[in-house]
Amino acid sequence: MSPHPELIGTKFQLLVWEALKTIPRGEVRTYKELAAMIGRPGSVRAVANACGKNPYPVITPCHRVIRTDGGLGGYSGTGGIETKRKLLLEEGIDMDLG
Numbered sequence: 001m002s003p004h005p006e007l008i009g010t011k012f013q014l015l016v017w018e019a020l021k022t023i024p025r026g027e028v029r030t031y032k033e034l035a036a037m038i039g040r041p042g043s044v045r046a047v048a049n050a051c052g053k054n055p056y057p058v059i060t061p062c063h064r065v066i067r068t069d070g071g072l073g074g075y076s077g078t079g080g081i082e083t084k085r086k087l088l089l090e091e092g093i094d095m096d097l098g
Contacts, residue, residue: 007060009053012043016050023064026091030068052076063087066095 035047051062057077063084067073075084
């Protein structure tokens with residue numbers, strides 16, 4: 001499999017997934033910020049759903065998206081939220097939520 005597989009999804013999902021790729025390593029954005037980035041500020045839940053449908057969660061870094069309140073949100077990749085926390089830690093982001 002190629003390290004950059006072709007993404008197949010709805011136009012909206014593809015828009016979200018491409019925006020995910022622009023979030024630099026070691027940084028996070030909120031679902032709200034991601035919605036604004038794609039020009040759909042009222043689509044926060046749809047953005048979160050698109051992140052959850054991301055077929056390549058590490059390559060297309062949905063782990064870099066968090067809730068507006070600073071919570072981790074969800075993670076559909078293997079290992080769930082604990083994997084998301086570990087990926088962020090590896091990038092220097094400590095999401096210690098107590």
